[in-house]
Amino acid sequence: MKLLAIETSTEACSVGLLIDNQIKMDHRLAPQQHGKLVLPMIDALMSDAGLQPAQLDCVVYGRGPGSFTGVRIGVALTQGIALGADLGVIGISTLQSVAQGVHRVHGDTHVSVSLDARMSEVYHAAFVVGDAGLAMPVTDEVVCPPEAIAELDTVQEWVWCGSGAERYPDTLPAGADGQPEVTRADAWPCAEDLLALAIPLFNAGKMLTAEQAAPVYLRNKVAETTAEREEAKRLRSV
Numbered sequence: 001m002k003l004l005a006i007e008t009s010t011e012a013c014s015v016g017l018l019i020d021n022q023i024k025m026d027h028r029l030a031p032q033q034h035g036k037l038v039l040p041m042i043d044a045l046m047s048d049a050g051l052q053p054a055q056l057d058c059v060v061y062g063r064g065p066g067s068f069t070g071v072r073i074g075v076a077l078t079q080g081i082a083l084g085a086d087l088g089v090i091g092i093s094t095l096q097s098v099a100q101g102v103h104r105v106h107g108d109t110h111v112s113v114s115l116d117a118r119m120s121e122v123y124h125a126a127f128v129v130g131d132a133g134l135a136m137p138v139t140d141e142v143v144c145p146p147e148a149i150a151e152l153d154t155v156q157e158w159v160w161c162g163s164g165a166e167r168y169p170d171t172l173p174a175g176a177d178g179q180p181e182v183t184r185a186d187a188w189p190c191a192e193d194l195l196a197l198a199i200p201l202f203n204a205g206k207m208l209t210a211e212q213a214a215p216v217y218l219r220n221k222v223a224e225t226t227a228e229r230e231e232a233k234r235l236r237s238v
Contacts, residue, residue, distance in 0.1 A: 001018060002057050003017070003195055003199075004016075004017055004060065005059075007194055008070045008071070008073045009066025010115065012029055012190065013028050013038055014027040014191040016045075017046065019049060024048065025190075025192055034073050060195060061077075061213065062092060062093075063216045065115070066123070071217065072215060074215075087210065088207030089213045090207055092197050092198055095137075098189050099129075100135040101188070104193060108129075109128060112159065113162045114162045114163075123218055125139050141216070146164060160181045161185075162187055
């Protein structure tokens with residue numbers, strides 16, 4: 001199994017290459033530098049592994065929600081690689097990959113992810129890790145003011161994470177003991193976690209065609225800049 005993962009939806013620029021059971025990674029916090037960094041990062045991983053795109057089995061991408069520009073970069077690059085090599089693709093929720101990473105690092109099983117969506121709003125969803133070790137959604141993904149997040153099951157000890165939780169800590173609900181919820185700092189989507197979530201989907205044959213790769217914004221954007229359109233066009237032509 002050879003899977004390439006690309007995640008550019010947030011300040012994190014993260015790529016990973018799974019070859020059988022071994023993962024090679026390049027993960028960086030690089031706000032607004034994804035368009036410049038992500039292609040060289042992928043090229044370096046592929047070159048080090050001695051692989052060409054046609055030797056991959058699938059391209060995995062972070063589908064959002066997140067930065068409009070970042071999500072578009074990831075989707076366009078995924079389509080460019082997959083179309084050129086005739087590969088299937090798998091899209092993974094950015095929120096879900098953050099929850100998976102928190103479980104991987106801290107072992108938490110009830111994770112509420114809140115990413116800063118600007119305009120005094122957050123992207124939010126809650127996840128529970130089951131016996132398979134995968135973070136699965138128990139709420140819908142939404143964009144809303146942080147204080148409008150629906151109340152979660154207070155019997156459980158929820159951990160909060162993400163840039164939204166860090167920006168709006170005063171809006172976090174109290175835990176079962178009446179104290180503020182636990183937060184995990186510096187939780188970002190990581191290609192390693194996209195790969196963990198994609199493996200069972202790949203094994204089940206749940207891939208899409210490159211043309212079906214699509215972003216999830218949760219919020220419509222009225223317009224995009226000329227620079228953003230040109231960047232997306234360039235990446236699709238790779």
